[in-house]
Amino acid sequence: MDENNLIKMELTVNGEAVSMIVKGGRRLLDFLRDDLHLTGTKEGCGEGECGSCTVHLDGQSVLACLTPMERAIGCSVLTIEGVGSPTNLHPVQAALLDEGGVQCGMCTPGMVMSALDLLERNPDPTIEEIIEGISGNLCRCTGYKKIIYGIQQAAQELQAASPAGTVKESVE
Amino acid sequence: MKLRGIGVGSMMYGLGYGFARPDFSTTDIELAPDGTVTIWNGASELGQGLQTLLCQLVAEELGIPYEDTFIITADTGRTPDAGPVSASRSTYVQGNSALKACRDLKKPMAELAGELLKTDPDQLIFKKGLVQDQNEPSRSISFTNLAGGMHQRGRRVRGSGYHSITTGDVDKETSQGDAYATYAWASQLAEVEVDTETGQVTVLRLASATDAGKAINPKMVEGQIEGGAVQGLGFALMEDMKIEQGEFKNAKLSTYLIPTAADVPMVEPLIVEVYDPTGPYGAKGVAEPATIPTAPTIFNAIANALGQRVRFTPATPEKMLKLLGKLEEKEEQITIEDMPYPEP
Structure with a gap:
């Protein structure tokens, strides 16, 4: 670490190798949004309460606002930009739209990342398990119901598409 | 228990705002040569669905597919004043102004369609992608062709709608009236x-x-x-x-x-x-x-x-x-009168 606190960030982001020298000592959220311009990951509260900055770090869902950027060196990060695209939505994204689970959209990226994490661990969750899975993600618009049903619908579709498959395969 | x-x-x-407070909205709409329309409205989309709603209303009023509508909202350089998004007024006020903008655009469109179809413009209806004489359905032209014709002839292809729900007021003494x-x-x-x-x-x-x-x-x-x-x-x-x-x-x-x-x-x-x-x-x-x-x-x-x-x-x-009386009040409830006045 030099006097400008420059560090080398070498990691994989959304399947692509990233290597860049940037100012260290910041949050993973800042690295993703300010350095990589991956602004799909939202900052809601910045204190680990709302879940809108949820990303996956080596397959685990983490809050990018509470994760030091150095923690991601050598890891694989998955953000919302690595999950489907506007023309090829992931089943979770398509189901949220279909059910009406998106209003202002601020919570949506984090909600999708939490849902993917849940479905990875539990491909066939009950309504109660879905509620528990997204209880760390705040939504002020929808009242949650349409999000919960959207995730349930996506789970059923993913199960039907590949009963033995995992959510990770559906992302890649 | x-x-x-x-x-x-x-x-x-x-x-809306009521009590004679200004409560209005303006929507502009423009017809493209390919029959698509663009809507301009100054209100903000906050996730409540205003953009979807205005596109649906315009598509319905012009009888065109929802996919043929585009919308630009809350761009102060381009969008007319629609008033704020508050008081649960968006659908009611901004929606009405969008319909009026459509009706304004339909006037020159019906005029040209009347000339081309040799019929009374007042008898034309806009439905299912057609502009049609309601008495003689065989006299019709597609909305898309008419849009092209409007541009070819340099006719007016913009419409504007202003809607106000500003009320009178209530009587100061009795509070009765137009609230x-x-x-x-x-x-x-x-x-x-x-x-x-x-x-x-x-x-x-x-x-x-x-x-x-x-x-x-x-x-x-x-x-x-x-x-x-x-x-x-x-x-x-x-x-x-x-x-x-x-x-x-x-x-x-x-x-x-x-x-x-x-x-x-x-x-x-x-x-x-x-x-x-x-x-x-x-x-x-x-x-x-x-x-x-x-x-x-x-x-x-x-x-x-x-x-x-x-x-x-x-x-x-x-x-x-x-x-329920299971927890003792620890502190006295402070009333407004007891509150210390902040030092200036």
């Missing part, structure tokens, strides 16, 4: 469980019936009703705005708690459609009407469960235990 109760709450709400342009109604029904040991109030079921006039997009109306009820639930049971000398003391999500998915029931929305002749296709706003009755509904259910009335918000476990 866990006690259950059922409660009902209802409300009437004046839409609001229209009113919305809503009722909710809740079943709650009160744990008398912990003071926790759990809403087991919550049904919300809201008068939408006409639901232009039923799924979005449901979203407003469900989200509104959950905000109302937060107001009733969780959201404690602590203000000291004009300063928020808990302006953080870690200290100002709002409902999570685990705190709320699956709200059961009921869309009531009582056609409002002053609304766009009979529609009116549902945003605040869906939020307002929730707290009284929950408090009525608590009263039904305990036989004791809650006269404070939010009904947090701590305050409920005080109400």
